[in-house]
Amino acid sequence: MAVNKSDIEKLAELSRIDISDEAAANVAQSISEVLALVDQLQAADTSGVSPMAHPLDAVQRLRRDEVTEPNQREALQAMAPATEDGLYLVPRVIE
Numbered sequence: 001m002a003v004n005k006s007d008i009e010k011l012a013e014l015s016r017i018d019i020s021d022e023a024a025a026n027v028a029q030s031i032s033e034v035l036a037l038v039d040q041l042q043a044a045d046t047s048g049v050s051p052m053a054h055p056l057d058a059v060q061r062l063r064r065d066e067v068t069e070p071n072q073r074e075a076l077q078a079m080a081p082a083t084e085d086g087l088y089l090v091p092r093v094i095e
Helices: 005-014 021-043 073-077
Strands: none
Touching: 005 021
């Protein structure tokens, strides 16, 4: 699939982007090259190849899910100007 300059100009008009003729031609060529590469990749025979999530089959070690900090909500909310039922109250900005 080839992208030409008129396609890029149409997209630029729809997205309200001002693009010069030279830039439109360069972008069209670059996108056409990328699409040609995608066509090459799609032509590769991948039958018999199982999909993988990671090329190294690495497993991430996870830390234990433990509480390491004490609950300081009361001390932190004591500094707040207004709280209610454990929540911070803020002034209404939009009516």
